[in-house]
Amino acid sequence: MTLTADTPEIRETLIERMKSVFGDDSRRIDHAMAVLGHAESILADSPGVCGLVVRAAAILHDIGIQAAERKHGSSSGKYQETEGPPIAREILESMNIDAGAIDHICRIVANHHSARDIDTPEFRIIWDADWLVNIPDEYDISDSKSISELINKVFKTPTGRTIAQELFFERNE
DSSP states (O other): OOBOSOOHHHHHHHHHHHHHHHTTOHHHHHHHHHHHHHHHHHHTTOTTOOHHHHHHHHHHTTTTHHHHHHHHSOOOHHHHHHHHHHHHHHHHHHTTBOHHHHHHHHHHHTTTTTOOSOOOHHHHHHHHHHHHHHHHHHSOTTOHHHHHHHHHHHOOSHHHHHHHHHHHHHHHO
C-alpha cells in the first residue's frame, strides 16, 4: 500500500531518516528543521496544497549536500540538486510513499536552488521557506533597502513575503 496521507508519523519518520543521513551534522539538521518550520507556517495559509509533498520536500531539500561535498568537493546548489534526488527517492520509496508524490518531491529537491524546472504551489512554499532561513546567513539584514528589494524579488508566496517582512524588519527596528 502506498502512502498519500500527510500524517505526523510520516513527518517524524522523515525527520529521523534525514538525521540518519546527516549524522552529527547539527548545522544541516537545524537548517532542515528551520525550513520545515517556515514551510509549515506558509502551508497553514495555503489551502489545497499537498502537505505531504511540502513537509517531505522541506525535510529532504538539502539531503544531497554531504554527497555533493564528497563527490564534487563543494556544497554548491547545483551539486545538491544533482545528488539530492536519488537519496530522497530512496528514503521515500522505502517508506512506500505514493510514486506521484515522490516524483514531485524529487523535482523540488532537484530545483530548490535554481527554480529551473518547476513552479508548483508546493515548490513555491519550499523556495520561500529556504530563503527565510538563508537570508540572515547570506545578506546584511541591517540594510533595510536591500532586504526590501530582495524580498520583493525572490519570494514566491504572499505568506512567505509577509513572514520575511515581519522577520527582517522587526529585527531592524
